[in-house]
Amino acid sequence: MIKLFSFWRSLATYRVRIALNLKGLEPAEEVNIDLTKGHQLDPGYRAVNPMMALPALIDGDGPILFESLAIIEYLDETHPDPPLLPKDARGRARVRGLAQIVACDSHPLIVPRVREYLEHELKIDEPTRMAWCRHWHTRALTALETHLKAKETGRFCHGGEVTIADICLASQAAGAKFFNVDTAPFPNVVRIAETCQKIDAFARAHPLKQPGAPATA
Numbered sequence: 001m002i003k004l005f006s007f008w009r010s011l012a013t014y015r016v017r018i019a020l021n022l023k024g025l026e027p028a029e030e031v032n033i034d035l036t037k038g039h040q041l042d043p044g045y046r047a048v049n050p051m052m053a054l055p056a057l058i059d060g061d062g063p064i065l066f067e068s069l070a071i072i073e074y075l076d077e078t079h080p081d082p083p084l085l086p087k088d089a090r091g092r093a094r095v096r097g098l099a100q101i102v103a104c105d106s107h108p109l110i111v112p113r114v115r116e117y118l119e120h121e122l123k124i125d126e127p128t129r130m131a132w133c134r135h136w137h138t139r140a141l142t143a144l145e146t147h148l149k150a151k152e153t154g155r156f157c158h159g160g161e162v163t164i165a166d167i168c169l170a171s172q173a174a175g176a177k178f179f180n181v182d183t184a185p186f187p188n189v190v191r192i193a194e195t196c197q198k199i200d201a202f203a204r205a206h207p208l209k210q211p212g213a214p215a216t217a
């Protein structure tokens, strides 16, 4: 029995939702933590995830799982079919590296806690905060696009099968849309993101398909 703590707009939860769908797993319960109302800071959720961030996932008796990449690798190990990592060590290192560009080097710089600190503590105005978000998006997209020129890239980030790198790329592409980032200079990223969206497991997991999402964002 899986319980997922989520919010429609959360890109990290989007990554976990894609992995759940690819593995054919459906959470028995979804707990909505409204990031726009700061519900991630409530003591009840802080006890679930001391980082006060989404997602968190409970599988059976627990313990609580946290951090999207750790959750996805847990799901991959407990439900190996279809595999989300290549069989060879070099391939796994490349896929994890691509995934971490998104989940560790870019996304954490634009999450609500950072944007709110910029606004309320450093008194940075809205256009400058948006410029900050676009800058870190673009840095990651530039790095991804450069890596995706390598021969290892195929229909997906690494060959012809979906991996954790594609899951992360999909979340980066969705985030780029939310922040109006120009993705025209990144044709490989755009191509792979579009290919992923043709797969039901990705399309169904998209933030704009979740309960509570607006028609467009």
Ligand SMILES: N[C@@H](CCC(=O)N[C@@H](CS)C(=O)NCC(=O)O)C(=O)O
Binding pocket: 009, 010, 011, 012, 013, 035, 040, 052, 053, 054, 055, 066, 067, 068, 069, 103, 108, 111, 112, 113, 114
């Ligand atoms: N590195 C974490 C990122 C988690 C994270 O920052 N999630 C965002 C939503 S996508 C969040 O809940 N932020 C709450 C906040 O910043 O206050 C992961 O990949 O799971």
